[in-house]
Amino acid sequence: MSDSPKSPDPKRFDVSRATLLFDRLMGWVIRFGGIAVILSVFGIFYFVVKEVVPLFHAAEVEAAGEVEAGVEPAVIGVDEWGEMPFFYDGGGKVLFQHMEDGRRIEFDVPGLGDAEVSAFSFDPVESRMALGLADGRVGSFVVNYGREYADPGESKVVPSLEQEPWFALENGAGPVTALSYGASGEARVIVVKRGSGEQASVSVLRLGRKRSLIGKGKLTLIEEVDISPQLEAEPVILRASQNGSVVLIASADGGVLYFLANSSGVSLREKFHPFGDQVPQQMNFLFGGVSAVMTAPDGRQSQWSLFRKTEDGERLFGETKTFPALGEGPVAFAASQRNRTFATGAGRQLSIRHSTSGAVRMEGTIDLDPVATVLDAKGEHFFAADRTGLTKRYAVHDPHPESGWRAFFGKVWYEGGARPIYQWQSTGGSDDFEPKLSLMPLIFGSLKGTAYALLFSIPVALLAAIFSAAFLPLSVKRVVKPVMEIMSSLPSVVLGFLAGLWLAPILETKVPSVMLVLVTGPAAALFTGWLWCRLPIEVRNRFAGGMEWLMVLPFIGLASWAGWCLGPVLESLVFVYKDPASGEAIADFRLWWPQVTGCSFEQRNSLVLGFMMGFAVIPVIFTIAEDALSNVPKSLTAASAALGANRWQVVRTVMLPVASSGIFSALMIGFGRAVGETMIMVMATGNTPVTEWNIFNGMRTLAANIAVELPEASVGSTHYRTLFLGAIVLFAMTFVMNTIAEVLRQRLRDKNKIV
């Protein structure tokens, strides 16, 4: 036997373990990596949402310690850290009691001596206690809290009292029975009631500081005005506003009188009845001193604010909001010293409300019957004391009181406004500024900008797509399509800069020319077509189809040039502005437009924007619509042409209907691109959040607003989170549109496959 040929290695078809292992490894790497990338891309939106969620949290309140004061407090006040409340019972002593370490300090009311206090009131914003004495004097003292730093990291609150001058009343007789002190720096006012029943008299004291070279000068009485004759019934509640200019007096007939105190004196401006002939049980000013919250004896609560009811009328009180009614029982009220929040409740009820949005931030109960309540300066602690002096501290956590669905998407009646409106104004000059965070003007702006952009882009893009898909020779199409694609990738910052600095100044004086060009250009194209088909067929046959777009160029060029030059003529014929003062006639569209329509004319307007956005939107719509039209099966177009349809009929009756959903999806994508466009909007619109469709002014869009304001917003603030909410709205708008478009496109693809 000879050796059989060496049999092949039976393992020759086995794969090396290394290869298999590596294959499996790579399989896992790709799977893991792919899923991780996709998940993380969508997971990113979790972080955006996470920033927004706290906006919709209600306020949280929890008990945070209690203390026994041992006196029956009539007034309670607290330092800005919420550590050391003080108690005042209407006597000669003020008691401070620390919440944690049990420190107790008692002060005598400064400058009181032996006199008897017969009335008092406390203003937590300025920390000022106003006192009225049985002998007819009024005065005040201020509770100051300081902080002493003993060791590093340790500090303690140190209270002190600061005396202010006493003033003897001239009007009226008897002990002071009620008073209220309103002060803001220089302007101060005290409203005082003496006696009661038939003998009651009310006077308003205006105080001022004498200017002196050194220091602030002495506080002196400017005048004492007796307003009793103007009262028709006995006054029940007196309130002077923080800004020292508004005095409200609720009287026994249910009427509330509004007196204005300013340098020209004190005058009655208005009398209103918040609850018919029921006397308000509580009447309190909110932070800023422009609004007051009234509470009826049955617990109904409403807000009255100063605003101009007519365009040039006086600022008077009107009811702007009603809140859900409180329960039965005596009503407690504590206004925030930082924003328009207030804590209120009947009996043991605690309700934290925000006046701007009219929202109830929290509704709950506390476990004592409060006789005195206060919110600390940061709005983080709420103190309530009962008859026995037991005082409880509640931690209030409400970082975004001004937020809520209603604030972002509803009409809100802001202080000083004549009606509820949509408004965006995120920052203001003063401390008592009320942020206006309605997203509606921004959404409107986005839609307006998009509408004007699409108004110009859709016709141009669709016409171009039809021509390109139906008539353009392939060799030309291979050049034209990339040109359009490159146009779509032009940086929008360049477009925006051209819109704002180049186009806007040119178009500013040329509006009539633009109008004419918009008419003459298309007309010239149509006319050329009309003329063309009247040429003899021999002539027409010499030209291959598909080059019409080059042949039409000189005609529309000429017509547009003619329109441009005739613009001033049109202006002098039609757009003539008559100066109401001199009666002179000036041909200027910029003046004519506001006079005739009442709308403004700005240089950076929607016309400029619409044109420039065309550069960004036309290629997007063109590319997708062209694809849809090109993919209409040849069998359909050929069949229609074979049946005798001319070339436009093929387009109109076959291509357009078949590709309609693709064209629609192109419009959606175009919409998405326009809504989210940022730099053109920032640079070409003027960025004022107006809500009118006027083509000759600008807008402020969601995207532009984010780009402009987010870098400056402080992290974690309501403003910051609201901008994130804007981003989510923007995202939702485009994502929904794009998804619809994508689904439509896929369906179209399937349909064309079957055909």
Next chain:
Amino acid sequence: MKPVVSDSANPFSTTGRSRAGEPWVWLAAAGLALGVVMAVGLFLLILVKGSASFWPGRIELLEIRNGESVEKVAGFITRESERKDQDGKLHEEIQVFQGNKDLIGEAFRYVDRALIVKSSRPESLVRVERMEHGPAILKLVAVETPEGRVDAGEAGFDAALEAMEQQSAAMRARVMRIERKQIGAVSRKMQVLEGGGRSGSIGEAERDERRAELQQEFEALKSEAQKIDAELAKSRLTGTTVDGREMVISGDKLVGVFESNKAGFGRRLGEMFHRMWCFLKDDPREANTEGGVFPAIFGTVVMTLVMSLFVTPLGVIAAIYLREYARQGMLVRIVRICVNNLAGVPSIVFGVFGLAFFVYYVGGNIDRWFFADKLPTPTYGTPGILWASLTLAILTLPVVIVATEEALSAVPRGVREAALACGASKWQAIQRVVLPASLPGILTGVILAMARGAGEVAPLMLVGVVKLAPSLPIDDIAPFIHPERKFMHLGFHIYDLGFQSPDAEAAIPMVYATALLLILVVVTLNLAAILIRNRLKKRFAVSSF
């Protein structure tokens, strides 16, 4: 009759034989014409305006009637326009750039053409480029150097002027080196020292000693720089303005002199290229309105490259997973639609996300873990180039995924099966056959992503771009790469110059030049992508069966 043959997409679209509907065809033609004209016109506009901003113009000497007297104004005519005054009368108005901002205050002057008595271009007027206050327009009088004074018109004047220019440039480069590098290094050492001191790694006494040493070094360098400046200041160029005021430009402020009216075409062309070169290589001056844009170019390039470093592997892996590994079903279809849609999500939304996630969440945590000693001053928890690159990577991820998926699916099934039949494992088939075949497609996607990333500005405003960055994100100071630094960007430069600049009018030429540069970058990238894509189509036309 001869049949008409055309290579039209629709073989039945001959020129209209039927009259019905023909005007609409022409209207559609007009639509396409308008689209193409817009695209080409915009490009030409930027090209012309951008190039024109480098072209050295002629200085006009205008004599303007001003009441009884006649006023002389010299400058470059930058714009001619029509203005309508209060009573509707048209005026031809020209805008003159008269320079000499330190003497006159306003760089621009608007002149009514009707008031011009005489205009001329005297050869003696020159444009002097300065370090401060923008260019000056002067009639030169003399050059004074320590060697002596040479009056204009004397034999050696041109040579002396040139020598002075060259000396200024050389000396300034030295001062720059001292200030930027050496003083910068000292101050960084100082920072390290202070940081180390706070964490308590070296003793108090030792620290004081070293601080004193560094302080001394710093003083020495500073005085050296001052000495050079003082040396430079000794040479002076004097000239008179057209209204007879004298201007003295010391050597440390002089950049260059160009005889705008004397120079012929060749010299002007040379000057144009010189200005282009300076624009590319110089740092900005005078609140970005003068000088060059080098830091912005650098920032844009670095950011785009870092972005593509992130986006390419991520996008390719995700696409391979979706196309090759995932089971093709409803879920993958939905994911695909969503990925497609992400490409249409506004870029500003990605910016907002980048701020929330990268800057405040990731950056904030990095600071807490590694840079706790520097808190509350953030190191990574603040916008910077790394976060900007990552944000743009997320933004452009859909572009890469979609392009890669398309490229992968374009690889013919036969090729794939052939590889498997030869015994390749799945990964081997992908690695050796599918990926190489789809490489051009992937490359197209990456280039398109880079083009999109380079031109995007809105998200960058939130995650790291600034109008003026003190230092580049990559330099020769350890650790050489500074991913936490803020950076400058061409696109943001345009926005900032055009809309935030205190002197927007003077900045306009710079804006056009920057816009031209940015558009050239973006268009070049796009053209490259299109060319690659076209070649790719041809290749598969051969290989498919």
